[in-house]
Amino acid sequence: MKKFPDNFLWGAAASAPQTEGHGSTDGKSPTTWDKWFEMAPEKFFNQIGPEDTSDVYDLYQEDVNRMKEIGMNSYRTSISWARLLPDGETLNPEAVDFYRSYFQCLLDNGIEPIMNLFHFDMPWWLMKKGGWETRESVSAFGFYAKTVFEEFGDLVHRWSTFNEPLVHIEAAYLQEFHYPAIHDIKKAVQVGYHTLLAHFEAVKAFRESGKIGEIGIILNVTPAYARSNSDEDLQAKEYADLIAIKSFIDPCVLGEIPSKLIDLTKAAGLTPQTQEGDKALIKEYPVDFLGLNYYQPMRVQAPSNPNYPITSLEDLFEPYIWPERRMNPYRGWEIYPKALYDMAMLIKNEYRNIPWYVSENGMGVEGEEKFIKDGMVQDDYRIEFMEEHLAELHRGITEGSNCFGYHTWTFVDCWSWLNAYKNRYGFYRVDLENNFARSLKKSGLWFKELTENNGF
Template identity: 50%
Template sequence: MKYTFPENFWWGSASSALQTEGESLREGKGQTTWDHWFATQPWRFHNGVGPDDTSTFYRNWREDIALLKTLNHNSYRTSISWSRLIPDGTGEVNPQAVEFYNQVIDELIEQGITPFITLFHFDMPMVMQEKGGWENREVIDAYSRYAQICFDLFGDRVLHWFTFNEPIVPVEGGYLYDFHYPNVVDFKRAATVALHTILAHASAVKAYRAGGYAGEIGIVLNLTPSYPRSQNPADVKAAEYADLFFNRSFLDPVLRGDYPAKLVAVLNQYDQLPVCQPGDKELIQEGVIDLLGVNYYQPRRVKCRDSAINKDAPFMPEWLFDYYDMPGRKMNPYRGWEIYEPGIYDILTNLRVNYGNPRCFISENGMGVENEQRFINDGQINDQYRIDFVAGHLQWLHKGITEGSRCLGYHMWTFIDNWSWCNAYKNRYGFIQLDLATQQRTIKRSGEWFAAVSANNGFDKE
């Protein structure tokens, strides 16, 4: 069967400043939370590899963009580093950063690749974190100013902006589950961070609209469909709770301009509501987006709790549901994640049926595999597993589009194997292999396959 996608479909990949640029504390750049955390607790990072050891995009951007062209990308998402552009978070703009980002944006456009730019991809400037990070409303104001500066500097050429990438991840990692700095475990503080992130998002959207720029602005959310173990009402309710906490807590404010009443009720019931101020509600209403980026990696399978809660333990979302290992599920054994291609269709269907069918695109989808050198044939990684993964998801994406979903593109995570937070280089995701010792780039078989898909605006599959 031939799968053909709509005209002008966005084919590309995604990355971030902190995971690719390198030059972590050079070229005028200020320290991020990741630089600080690595300096103080390097053992938390796989093989002791920190944020300075990335795929050197700062030095090799021209050659890397040429490789994007080789892969027939017509679009590419990366981020601007707040701490590179404004090293102390609130003060002077770093001219070296302006020159770098101007060169990258101009070269992308020169090569026929549309730049998609994210403003915040987990990389809080350490000076802002020392003020409390997203717990402090001063940081919202500082972020709003940073966003305005980005729009003014680059908004004449960048027509697709995203305020945040996966904003729930710093909430989960930094304030609930201890996998991001500042390693706090406190739900009410997490809820405050989530609310303030939405307020920061809305302030940037408001500034963008007020500036009359030519493009559009949105946000990138990692949406993880919640599937109940069974149709027993207790399991169904558990899945609804998981959906409220991990999907709708950001999806509803950015698409509907308000929080789900059920989420507010449950947080109130457990005394976990963050402090709101006059004007917050109105600001959130102004943050409704033009374009939604959807990151999809795996489903969430849940069931009702069958054990009592330890009332002395900190409140967690898992007080209201439990995780469920579905027998027979297809797994990526390297990452430990389930592969469930229909999830991408279910997300699009939910958006179409329940959220007014917003303009959206798949902003990340990917498969991380450990020790890919095992699969080298004749000097090239034969990652047929990644080709199968992408093709399977594209088939379900195509079905969603044929049923009316307004999905405008597909971006893979990622372009070149890059540094990935505490996992560093444990799992590789790229279309292009990175040799860490030499920084040599070698296109994998999946990269060649994706280049053909993009060139043909589709693919054949039996």
């Protein structure tokens, strides 16, 4: 039996835009996802947009009862900025009532709410002004955070500012998976800088609120693994770690943007616009904890034909296919549980052993209906995935890493951006053809036993 520490957080994660539904009702204004689906529905899998998602807005009470049934003692989701402040300034009373009732329901059932402020859902009113490209986004986010703490700080005592900020930076400005789906590395750097400052404005607002609790940030921190020990491949790994790990975790935990990152952007003519007082803000407001999302490793090699000055991340490192890799054939991602142990040691050895938890880990599978037997999805593949990762996490905790919880992605199947419901992750299956009816998967029964034993 691998036992975990007392009071360990067992739960799941989700987000407002991926679960709530009521995307255009109850006072909510549009986000980039609502507008992008309106403009280009063909980009979305099966042309399923964000209007209804999993209808948690109506079904949260039943869902909380289901959480309790499988032993969850914590749950992380997000608040919709566009629902709470539809124009960025005016409080939506319907949103306040919904969230207060939702959070109180969680508390009444012994489930700690961990609330995140931003999960890729930029309000359209701000996107029209440039979104994270504009400095106005920093102060706007600070005001939103202040409002959230005022309205819900008596119910929620553990907060995070952003989920995977690197994703909305890369996916929107270096790839084509988030709006505005352009490739502009200079804009990407500026967006990253404003996102970082918005995080610190939110932490500052929390400290000044006087509310009891803690605040952190949720990052997809994945150690890079080099193809070889050659100087060139190791340099690629250093660059990958600089971008994927140090760019956010260093300022959030250590209070400084890495000097190598500053030098890199300067040499490439990519230095973002800054203001006096930015460095002091970053220095003064470190986080209390980290959430780390992990699904797959990052394997890198030296770039084959780099540009200098750089024009993309591929000028710093390229992906590498490890010959011995094991794959999730449905999602196209490598399965490598040991990285979770490596992450635990990274936090212990390089980041003051700050308290942290696994804020997402899970296995997405397409076409799960083919695994239904006797009315239940027999997702043994998901159970095996979690067991292997938990074994590595347990090893890290045993060796002194200060991890306080493990959350899966996700509790009920949720809508996932351009992929919609293509890949399913939940402990509960959502039937889109039957009023979003929930049905427990085999992994939910396994999770119940896991939480009862505080181990496996």
